[in-house]
Amino acid sequence: MAKEVTEQIAAKPDSKPSNTSVRRLLKNAAYNSGSWGATVLIALIATPYIVHKLTIEGYGVYALLIGLVGYYGLLDLGLGQGVIKFVSEYKVKEDYESISRSINAALWVQIAAGLVGSGALVIFAESILRLLKVSPALWADAKIGLYVSAIGFFFTMLSGTLSSVLMGLQRYDITSKVNVVTNLLLTVLIVFVLFLGAGLKEVIFLTVASAIVMFTIYLLTVRKSLPQWRFSFMLDKGYFKLLFSFSSFVFISRVSNIFSNYIARFVVAFFLGPAAVTYYVVPSKFISAFGGSLSSAFGVLFPFASELGARKNYEKVQKTFIEASKIFAALSVPVLLTVFIFSKPILTVWMGREFAEKGWIVLRLLAISGLVGSLTTVPNLITIGLGYSRVIGFFSVITVLFYVVLLPLLTKLWGIEGTAWAMLGATIPGIALVIYETKKIIHFEMWSYLKNVIGFHIIPLAVSLFWVTVVPDSEVYSTTRLLIFSIVFLASYFGFMVFLKWIQLDSLISRFRIDTDR
Secondary structure, X not given: OHHHHHHHHHHOOOOOOOOOOHHHHHHHHHHHHHHHHHHHHHHHHHHHHHHXXXXXXXXXXXXXXXXXXHOHHHHHOOHHHHHHHHHHHHHXXXXXXXXXXXXXXXXXXXXXXXXXHHHHHHHOHHHHHHHOOOOHHHHHHHHHHHHHHHHHHHHHHHHHHHHHHHHHOOOHHHHHHHHHHHHXXXXXXXXXXXXXXXXXXXXXXXXXXXXXXXXXHHHHHHHHHOOOOOOOOOOOHHHHHHHHHHHHHHHHHHHHHHHHHHHHHHHHHHHHOHHHHHHHHHHHHHHHHHHHHHHHHHOOHHHHHHHHHHOOOHHHHHHHHHHHHHHHHHHHHHHHHHHHHOHHHHHHHHHOHHHHHHHHHHHHHHHHHHHHHHOOHHHHHHHHHOOOHHHHHHHHHHHHHHHHHHHHHHHHHHHHHHHHHHHHHOOHHHHHHHHHHHHHHOOXXXXXXXXXXXXXXXXXXXXXXXXXXXXXXXXXXXXXXXXXHHXXXXXXXXXXXXXXXXXXXXXXXXXXXXXXXX
């Protein structure tokens, strides 16, 4: 049946509207990164206060319960990415019937999986809390919070599909506004209720309420942006198989991401208790805040590459690959190297000296892990956009195996620092994946890739390694002086990239102002 559906789609005439412009692509990137950046900036500012009010253990429990909601990615089966891909491709053909059937197939699976997942959280609530070693003082609030989180789990799954529809339509302006407004209100309300004397239970209630509000907004927005869509009470098996044939391999890559973002928390809780989770999650939040902002900006490459693949414009795929990779590295490497060198003073200013003493090494290791991982972002997005999800799935299986072996072993041996080492070790398969994607899928010379993307950063990387070797614990200078050094280092890094024309600012600005595809 899936084959028949594919043949029917291929047989439909391609009206070939004008390509997504470079200007539109850059605007989508700006919307996506801007929304994420604003959201995480607010969260980073509020985190010290929230940790203080909830206590170290209370915040750890909160992170664990919210992490359970994040597990929706396991039951998502990768269908969200499939929706983005096929909505984007069908939009090129103006095939709104196929768009509707794809959306409905994904929603039906999400509804069923969401009910199963939510039910499991309710049924096994006490077993989960015992496994996480929640203390008696927080047990009652944590149990109620887990029940409420089950509701959030369901609505988060549905929101994922609806937001994917908007991304496939390349309406990142809408998803950006929704994310910024809902997350801003959530953070402000959490700070407000904590100021009034509320605790863990009320914070979880607010978090789940925001998930329901976000679902409602996305539902209304999709109906308005895609008036041709009508929800069907019948599951179209043909379109489900078509979606799943692509998404099943993407799902495996989602599993590896969940290990990094969520499962690590539960491994830490199992071996070290909820309080230790905070000392891992807070540094992790700092790195994911920056990495997520960049990934959100460049996430628009996925539907863009899908559109280019549908038009068989592989020359433009190569050009987009090398230019986007170079820009991504130019933005990520300087910042993450700065965090790598100056992790202790950064964490001291943000969370306080006592917290920094226990978490700065974790932040340093996660920074270098994020740096290595950042090099995989652009190649992976283009690979998935071109339809090679099987490749992503294969390497993701290897990554998951690294996590399964390294996470419990190193956490048990070295505590939260061992967890951070496990994160770094799990980036090794990603390096191999980039090499394969560059040579076999993008058909770009590896030496040329290294020279054009990484070449400039070799010397700063060597300087960074020299610094942390000479000043391993950052005790020679005061925190204030080290912060000044970090600002000078980062500013000089970007300044030299512009001065030596590694980054062509004039070209980027002109591309944003002028629609070069017209």
